[in-house]
Amino acid sequence: MIHRISIIDSHTGGEPTRVVVSGGPDLGGGSAAEKLRVFRAKHDRFRRAIVNEPRGSDVLVGALLVEPADKSCAAGVIYFDNVQFLGMCGHGTIGLVKTLEHMGRIRPGEHRIETPVGVVGVVLHEDGSVSVKNIPAYRKAGNVSVEIGRDGDAVGRLLPQPPREAEESSAVSDDRRSHGDAGGACGSKRPTIASRPAVASRPTIASRPAVASRPTIASRPAVASRPAVASCPASASCPGFVTGDVAWGGNWFFITEDHDLPLDLANVGRLTDFTWRIRQAANAQGFPEVDHIVLIGPAGSSAAHERDFVLCPGRAYDRSPCGTGTSARLACLAADGRLQPGEPWVVESIVGSRFRGVFQWEDREAGRVLPVITGTAHITSEGVLLLDEGDPFCWGIGGNDE
Ligand code: PYC
Secondary structure: EEEEEEEEEEOOOOOEEEEEEOOOOOOOOOHHHHHHHHHHHHOOOOOOHOOOOOOOOOOOEEEEOOOOOOOOEEEEEEEEOOEEOOOOOHHHHHHHHHHHHHHHOOOOOOEEEEEEEEEEEEEOOOOOOEEOOOOOOOEEEEEEEOOOOOHHHHHHHOOOOOOOOOHHOOOOHHHHHHHHHHHHHHHHOOOHHHOOOOOHOOOOOOOOOOOOOOOOOOOOOOOOOOOOOOOOOOOOOOOOOEEEEEOOOOOOEEEEEEOOOOOOOHHHHHHOOOOOOHHHHHHHOOOOOOEEEEEEEEOOOOOOOEEEEEEEEOOOOOOOOOHHHHHHHHHHHHOOOOOOOOOEEEEEEEEEEEEEEEEEEEEOOOEEEEEEEEEEEEEEEEEEEEEEOOOOOOOOOOHHHH
């Protein structure tokens, strides 16, 4: 038997989305969350068939269009990748909105999309860009240190280099030094700043050419004033430890500025290894829910405030700045008082594409923000996948074994 699956592919800032328009499994009635439960329990091989090789690749995110239970929604959707289902997906939602427009189902204006983690508002702008009014984002734990071991330190930090004065005097370097000073509080087990590879060799956000309209990143609050969570309580300076925030933006993230790796495409292998180690450490050391890791660094373009590298659950890296990751990042910046409601924050991806984020408080006490993420997507193809049950790789590589 041959199953015919209609799809429309797009990319959002380089990150691909494959929307399954028809031919998907019958998931019954109910909300997107209820349908996801059926999808996961009974049809996981369909997920593999759509996004895994030989029809897809590790980087592809799938989006199954479903009938929304909430009739105020233009569509329901369930996102998935090469290893699992995703609660929400920012780049995928931007791609989905362009796909619905391409199909003639929506026109520029405001719409609602039902996802398994709640209803998100979207705006298809006249210029073709798309804004996603995401579900509330929040920081679960700030200034968490996870131990990735000495090998991890070697992978994540640059070797010492001769100091460069301009960078040494930058605001970010100053801030890093203050982290190092506070690191002394960690006890004898912890090395002092002097034993770390030179901070001066690290490229800094402040060392980039200034753009008049760009707000500077306010320094991170002094480590001593931030709550300590994990085993290495205070500092970003411990070799073998990485300090960051655990936050929710529709998926779970560990977000860190505590590294020295250049966020360049040429460096993707090292970035992937390093972030994979962080993920394993975070999962083993109290945060099993974390399945996306974000490294933050200086932007390459003066149009952005920062660049990110995002490792997705299946070890592929996000070519876009990651919509749910940017939402989680906004919650962290807000929690630290480094970004104010309504202030735009532009994040550049590892391939140079950009999302613009902005937030309003939903509940300031609880640290919950309402992020809005804006980006663009382009349709790349439409077609029909053929799932031939006589094909040994009908359900994707490894999928027929289920
Ligand atoms: O844009 O939210 C996102 C996303 C999640 C995984 C890949 N992209």
